[in-house]
Amino acid sequence: MSPKSKPLGRPRVSEGDTPLNQKILQTAIGLYLSRGFETVSMDDIAKECQVTKASVYYYFPSKSDLLTASMVLLMDNVRRATLQRLSKPAPLRERLIDITEAHLKAIDFDLHSFMRKMEATLSEEQMQTMRKAEQGILDALEAEFDKSAASGEIGPVNGRIIARAYTSLLMMGHARDADGAKMFPHESEAAVQIVDILWRGLFPA
Numbered sequence: 001m002s003p004k005s006k007p008l009g010r011p012r013v014s015e016g017d018t019p020l021n022q023k024i025l026q027t028a029i030g031l032y033l034s035r036g037f038e039t040v041s042m043d044d045i046a047k048e049c050q051v052t053k054a055s056v057y058y059y060f061p062s063k064s065d066l067l068t069a070s071m072v073l074l075m076d077n078v079r080r081a082t083l084q085r086l087s088k089p090a091p092l093r094e095r096l097i098d099i100t101e102a103h104l105k106a107i108d109f110d111l112h113s114f115m116r117k118m119e120a121t122l123s124e125e126q127m128q129t130m131r132k133a134e135q136g137i138l139d140a141l142e143a144e145f146d147k148s149a150a151s152g153e154i155g156p157v158n159g160r161i162i163a164r165a166y167t168s169l170l171m172m173g174h175a176r177d178a179d180g181a182k183m184f185p186h187e188s189e190a191a192v193q194i195v196d197i198l199w200r201g202l203f204p205a
Helices: 020-035 042-049 052-058 061-085 092-106 110-119 124-151 159-174 185-201
Strands: none
Touching: 020 042, 020 052, 020 061, 042 052, 042 061, 042 185, 061 110, 061 124, 092 124, 092 159, 092 185, 110 124, 110 159, 124 159, 159 185
């Protein structure tokens, strides 16, 4: 077997350390969020993790594989955080404001637009994997909207549609004007206004 075709051995990870594949994913998420997918190379991620590029490629054969896995992890983290906040003993409106503010503080980009942009980069299988992860967030929201409708806390709405409407409004929190300034200077202000639009629609109190 030639040196080029020889399989790489599993990279070493010290006992007690975060598993290297998880460290790579977490590092990739941070770099993608702060610098954008296009500008981040596998070299950048390897240097940030203080490992060789070969170690990164051992777990993720291509940049698109790493992007897919990191976005799935990110959306799974969002789903778990959403479920945790939805489980709090508070009115739905307050919980939605809490979820919205936390999301805007944690993720400073439009996830929907990002996924549409990635359609030209990722395979259909990879896009389906990411959509499935996104659906987990929508399912959590849908279940809570249906529960609140059944209890009479909100009107008899279609939970699936409202979940989609909410996540679409959520992206408004990242909007910027022509000069690049954020529409909302503070996440707390954006959260209240976004939920108010969902809650009251075109007929504010």
